[in-house]
Amino acid sequence: ETGVTQTPRHLVMGMTNKKSLKCEQHLGHNAMYWYKQSAKKPLELMFVYNFKEQTENNSVPSRFSPECPNSSHLFLHLHTLQPEDSALYLCASSQDKLADYTDTQYFGPGTRLTVL
Amino acid sequence: AQKITQTQPGMFVQEKEAVTLDCTYDTSDPSYGLFWYKQPSSGEMIFLIYQGSYDQQNATEGRYSLNFQKARKSANLVISASQLGDSAMYFCAMREATMNSGYSTLTFGKGTMLLVSP
Numbered sequence: 001e002t003g004v005t006q007t008p009r010h011l012v013m014g015m016t017n018k019k020s021l022k023c024e025q026h027l028g029h030n031a032m033y034w035y036k037q038s039a040k041k042p043l044e045l046m047f048v049y050n051f052k053e054q055t056e057n058n059s060v061p062s063r064f065s066p067e068c069p070n071s072s073h074l075f076l077h078l079h080t081l082q083p084e085d086s087a088l089y090l091c092a093s094s095q096d097k098l099a100d101y102t103d104t105q106y107f108g109p110g111t112r113l114t115v116l
Numbered sequence: 117a118q119k120i121t122q123t124q125p126g127m128f129v130q131e132k133e134a135v136t137l138d139c140t141y142d143t144s145d146p147s148y149g150l151f152w153y154k155q156p157s158s159g160e161m162i163f164l165i166y167q168g169s170y171d172q173q174n175a176t177e178g179r180y181s182l183n184f185q186k187a188r189k190s191a192n193l194v195i196s197a198s199q200l201g202d203s204a205m206y207f208c209a210m211r212e213a214t215m216n217s218g219y220s221t222l223t224f225g226k227g228t229m230l231l232v233s234p
Contacts, residue, residue: 042223042226043207045222046222088159090161093145094162101168101211102149103149104151107160107162107163109159
């Protein structure tokens, strides 16, 4: 595997379910990100991890719970979601230069989530 | 105010022709980076090209070039010799050096849908 991978690619869940999204990067990066992309809205940053430490939580509801066990893996645990949470969830990674404006983020293919 | 503005919701171009996708940005920070990404219908956000605020020359990457006009605060993407596979959503993004929370965020525009016809 190369680049950034995400599983599953598609997920349908009920509002009472608990599920997890997985992201893995094979680029040797130290920073990882979760983004949400809803229809007709710009990409929204949700969480940032640098060297496994969470450095950003962009006022995300607690029904989304991130986990970063190491620099290569990132999870997003989902529970009691709402229909408005249906969106494309994108994972990205970059070098650890969080304060460097040249730091390029590389994205995975995304998980398309539908909440019924 | 929007930091990244992409005024073209959709663009059409014929195969083999060149196309320019517009992007203007707003920042008071002298140090920033500008990025273009391509998002096909499959969903993956593919990095295309980067331009730094201090770069003297326009960035080029294969068929992609960035027309950087700093005084106008524009960073238009030029795709030469369009191909059918170029049909996708294109996003302009900016990253500023200034940190409010210890982290420099990447801000995206709303995107431009490009359709390439045979």
